[in-house]
Amino acid sequence: QKEVEQNSGPLSVPEGAIASLNCTYSDRGSQSFFWYRQYSGKSPELIMSIYSNGDKEDGRFTAQLNKASQYVSLLIRDSQPSDSATYLCAVNRYNFNKFYFGSGTKLNVKP
Amino acid sequence: GAGVSQSPRYKVAKRGQDVALRCDPISGHVSLFWYQQALGQGPEFLTYFQNEAQLDKSGLPSDRFFAERPEGSVSTLKIQRTQQEDSAVYLCASSVQGAISYGYTFGSGTRLTVV
Numbered sequence: 001q002k003e004v005e006q007n008s009g010p011l012s013v014p015e016g017a018i019a020s021l022n023c024t025y026s027d028r029g030s031q032s033f034f035w036y037r038q039y040s041g042k043s044p045e046l047i048m049s050i051y052s053n054g055d056k057e058d059g060r061f062t063a064q065l066n067k068a069s070q071y072v073s074l075l076i077r078d079s080q081p082s083d084s085a086t087y088l089c090a091v092n093r094y095n096f097n098k099f100y101f102g103s104g105t106k107l108n109v110k111p
Numbered sequence: 112g113a114g115v116s117q118s119p120r121y122k123v124a125k126r127g128q129d130v131a132l133r134c135d136p137i138s139g140h141v142s143l144f145w146y147q148q149a150l151g152q153g154p155e156f157l158t159y160f161q162n163e164a165q166l167d168k169s170g171l172p173s174d175r176f177f178a179e180r181p182e183g184s185v186s187t188l189k190i191q192r193t194q195q196e197d198s199a200v201y202l203c204a205s206s207v208q209g210a211i212s213y214g215y216t217f218g219s220g221t222r223l224t225v226v
Contacts, residue, residue, distance in 0.1 A: 101153030
């Protein structure tokens with residue numbers, strides 16, 4: 001079983017819609033959770049982090065964490081074509097110096 | 112510079128050739144990480160340095176992979192006798208000590224193609 005699982009997509013949404021990206025993780029000891037955005041041919045870029053159960057909002061992005069269900073999600077409101085990218089979920093265990101990444105979900109926002 | 116710098120940006124190696132990939136972290140960053148990202152996959156951890164000490168090399172896929180950071184700043188990832196399965200993007204990241212739980216920033220990566 002992989003540490004972090006994501007649906008590879010592609011997820012297609014129309015411009016202006018809400019995009020919902022999901023991630024599950026296997027280790028209940030995971031403490032920190034991150035969403036990275038990766039454009040084709042570029043390196044991953046950190047966009048959100050979340051540490052506690054519930055929602056965390058940053059502009060058009062909302063990260064949601066449910067530790068009981070071992071589930072992390074990212075909502076992108078008012079999706080724009082520039083949001084088209086692969087979104088990587090990453091988790092970190094307390095006092096561990098490595099991140100475990102999912103394989104990413106490809107998002108296409110259609111004009 | 113302001114960010115993590117990696118060189119070369121692209122490297123084509125013939126199978127069996129040795130390669131060396133360089134990472135120049137953000138000034139003052141104690142922690143340095145190497146990841147490997149195969150096509151269509153997420154990054155996978157290779158190794159971690161705190162200053163010059165390599166504290167975790169559990170992700171290095173074989174003894175052909177070797178990393179060093181002799182003066183606690185620039186790091187080099189060396190791959191001996193490259194194989195086609197080594198073709199990937201190699202990403203470096205650095206962070207202030209103890210700040211890993213806040214996430215870290217990757218360099219632009221080195222895309223290695225073994226032919």
